[in-house]
Amino acid sequence: MRRKAVYCNRSLAVKVKRTLGKPVQPASESDAHNYQRLIKYLPEPIFVHDGNIILFANQAGLRLLNLTEADFSLPAARMNSRYIHPDFLERTVARLNAVLQTDEPNEFADCKLIAWDGEIIDVEVSSIRIRNYPGRGTVIQTVFHDIRDRKKEEEALIQSEKLSVAGQMAAGIAHEIRNPLTSLIGFSKFLKAKINQYHEYFDIMLVELDRINSIVQEFMALAKPQANQFKRHDLKKIIQNVLTLLETQAILRNVEIVLHAEADEAELLCDENQLKQVFVNVLKNAIEAMPNAGMITINMKLLQPHGFTVEIVDEGVGIPEDQLPKLGGPFFTTKDSGTGLGLMICYRIIEGHHGKMDISSAPGKGTTVTIFLPRNG
Ligand SMILES: Nc1ncnc2c1ncn2[C@@H]1O[C@H](COP(=O)(O)OP(=O)(O)O)[C@@H](O)[C@H]1O
Ligand SMILES: [Mg+2]
Structure with a gap:
């Protein structure tokens, strides 16, 4: 299920609504400061950007990208292929262009970010436009959800499902191996009794066949699901x-x-x-x-x-x-x-x-x- 972003900057949203249809009033520097203070310590990573120029990143945002405030030298920072995985860059640009046409946030969508240390981070992302940002006019606020743990759990589940399918198939194959093995063991014994030479080779064959047989048996027993049998x-x-x-x-x-x-x-x-x-x-x-x-x-x-x-x-x-x-x-x-x-x-x-x-x-x-x-x- 997709969720809509819930935004905290209600006062700004109200301001955006109020100013709709009116000439844009440049807000003061202290408005920007208050707004940044409001989002700075929120637990969700939030970025404010003008096109691809990043104007502000809150603490959770810096943590997500493994950056310190010092590394992140605004205004050089860009929302580009340094931070957004190339597979998602085109989609991101299209979504940002679309969100500039409306006051509604776009729905959360999957994306991958690249942290400062190169780690690929699975996230969900949603953006909303903000009008009247001091010194900039219309900008975009983007919220990320870090979904690495969820992705890892999903992948592990898929993996364990794969393993159980592999286990079932292996048990099936083991079963198929046992029947021909029975004839191989039977005829090797028969030939050994009939032929008066090469007994050492027959013995090796029989020992090896016996080994295959016991491995297959062990395997089948292990793969068979069953209730506790004490x-x-x-x-x-x-x-x-x-x-x-x-x-x-x-x-x-x-x-x-x-x-x-x-x-x-x-x-x-x-x-x-x-x-x-x-x-x-x-x-x-x-x-x-x-x-x-x-x-x-x-x-x-x-x-x-x-x-x-x-x-x-x-x-x-x-x-x-x-x-x-x-x-x-x-x-x-x-x-x-x-x-x-x-x-x-x-x-x-x-x-x-x-x-x-x-x-x-x-x-x-x-x-x-x-x-x-x-x-x-
Ligand atoms: N004998 C061991 N020596 C070193 N690390 C071990 C050993 N046994 C377990 N581990 C660690 O514990 C983790 C979990 O083991 P396990 O639950 O069997 O899962 P998996 O083998 O699939 O990783 C391993 O990935 C490994 O880091
Ligand atoms: Mg293991």
Whole structure:
């Protein structure tokens, strides 16, 4: 829904109406000063401009463009391609020309600005003409809404939607792979029994086919949406299955993953698929944090009598201290193609198991994610 701009400079608007049809009375310098004072501290970024020459920008306006009053040397500042994204320049000029023909503000429209430091800022923009501006006559007042957060959320939603579609397709493909795989495994065994040579090759083929089979099975189980299913499962096996899934990705990035399992028996009441999802997310983050090879150590310990801890230690880039409180919040990501949903889902799943997840990190050295899981869910 488009909104009309609500303008604060009622006194000026009244003045504009009153002077309509009458000869324009030049207003005094103090009128301009009062007007600027009125809009200077308003929370919305506001610019007053004559054509493309910027006459005044309020504090929020300067903040939006990442400018200080000193950088912004009026009257050199122009509403041109320095501040308005080239894709929107033509449209902006047309809208400003149109708004000069009426006393009504134009409707908010999407636009992109370029801040002083080069950041592209998504905004909504609306303008209104102001007559009788001291020393200038008719000028334009333009209001911006900063919609960067909204855009980011929209993009993240689209991304997570894309991921879920990709997940569904991958599950479909996995299903299709399983049938031909069954015949490949069957006939390889058959040929191995019939042929008296090349057994070492058949063995390699069978081991590899088995690997494909287990990856496909893991994948299908992960992608299948289902309600909580709490059963007794072996935590070590869950972790080992996840490692099968991530092995290729780790090898591709020269990342070695080592599992130290203190306990031989590690049964707990849990939803197996949900826990796999947690370990996939945490391990993927660890792999992604090490662009130039490294090692991930997983320490699984028995915490008598009531549960287990799993520590996932990486040697990656680490997390700056000021970002630690943001982890697990929806859409918090520092990756170009990240969704910022992984850790949020992990926290929810672990909470659902009455466990705990802590993240500690030393920037430049690595990150440790510690997960506590009680034995009885
Ligand atoms: N092991 C890690 N090392 C460094 N940074 C991490 C690690 N795990 C998580 N992060 C940070 O937390 C952010 C959020 O992670 P996550 O919720 O999984 O979303 P995504 O992986 O899609 O960015 C990441 O973008 C990254 O900045
Ligand atoms: Mg992630």
